[in-house]
Amino acid sequence: MTIHTEQSGPVLLVDGMALLFRAFYATSYSGYIMKTSAGLPTNAVFGFVKYFWDAVQTFKPEHVICCWDLGSKTFRSEKFADYKANRVDCPEELIPQFDLVKEVVESFGVPNVGLVGYEADDCIGTLAGTYGKERDVYILTGDHDMLQLLQERVKVVIMKKGQGNYAVYTPELLMEEKQLTPEQFIDLKGLMGDTADNYPGVKGIGEKTALKLLQEFGSVEGIIENMALLPKGVRAKIEAGLEMLHLSRDLARIRCDVPVECELAATSWEVDRPKVIAKFEELEFKGLSKLIG
Known part of the structure; x- marks a missing residue:
């Protein structure tokens, strides 16, 4: 794995699926699904941006990477056929938003990382272990399984109910709680x-x-x-x-040795505001542009 780490600012590793699913259910429980005038569902992407932006403002990273699952077949489902077999089918309105959210992430200049045969957790674990040797790493997720990745410089940020409400875990807090x-x-x-x-x-x-x-x-x-x-x-x-x-x-066990590559130089948090606003306008996200004012 080739990773260069020239600078020393914190890295934010985003569990994309955790944010997207949370955003979908938080904005669709009433039965209303936000759509563009062409009928494209956008509620999960809209909510994702709000969660994502709040976390960036809160933890002030110098680098941001977003990790995703790619397909449901992984080495875990090969070892145990019933792994995640109890999951209900994905809501129809969420399916077109998987590609859409990655386009939005890209518009922020943030790389989308994933590896066929592995879960986003494994990509996050590998990157956190590498970057955590030299800098502070924040893992943004709603998944307590990530607590196994805690190290001296790797913190796990669990999103709690309500936007902007986080539990920031360190090895000391895990020891204190459990x-x-x-x-x-x-x-x-x-x-x-x-x-x-x-x-x-x-x-x-x-x-x-x-x-x-x-x-x-x-x-x-x-x-x-x-x-x-x-x-x-x-x-x-x-x-x-x-x-x-x-x-x-x-x-x-989250794998921390998967063959995922992400050059840190390509992950600097530098927002190209016109590019992001153009994407927001394309998706008819009224009111979001002032977020990144």
């Missing part, structure tokens, strides 16, 4: 599973038990080495679900 290290967060997901991503973990082990086990034994390996010390019922569950425990943990 008594977990970022690495242990992966073990937690392996034990308890994830209903959103549709992998089961160990049947009958919930978050409370999983946290207790990790606080006592440190890791999945530590738990397995000390099976004799576990309560009989818990031991039986782990023994019966050992294979799924290892698979679930593997599915939960």
Whole structure:
């Protein structure tokens, strides 16, 4: 992976799908979908821009990159056929907005990054690990799975309800809230599973038990080495679900070594205002132009 890091300002890595889906549902719950005069749905893109712009103003990055999933087939769905198989079909009005939002991101001079066979999380994890060696990195998402990526210079910004409302996680805050290290967060997901991503973990082990086990034994390996010390019922569950425990943990782990490339020199946050406004006008985004005044 070729990445040059000449300057030292912070990098904002945006989880594009998280913002787009959040924007779609936040603006369509009433049943009204914003469209252009030609009938093109734009509500999710409109909401995305507002979230995106607010985050840039809040965290003042020197570099911005937006990461996306490319298709539903990844190495995870190959390992486990039911991975994310519980997801409902994408709303019809959202489909044309996937390409549209990338055009808008591009108009801001921000690169769209994605890799077939991997998730946006893996691209974010790889870039965060690289950039985080020399500069501060903010990961903007609504997905708590990203907490495993926390490092001394990598912070995870969880979007909370209401625009401009963020929880900024550091390794210290994760320890304070959950008594977990970022690495242990992966073990937690392996034990308890994830209903959103549709992998089961160990049947009958919930978050409370999983946290207790990790606080006592440190890791999945530590738990397995000390099976004799576990309560009989818990031991039986782990023994019966050992294979799924290892698979679930593997599915939960964000890959930080994927072959994604993004030259930092091409990611400088420098808005070409006329270009952005022209895009807003094309999409009939009334009122947004004054945002970037």
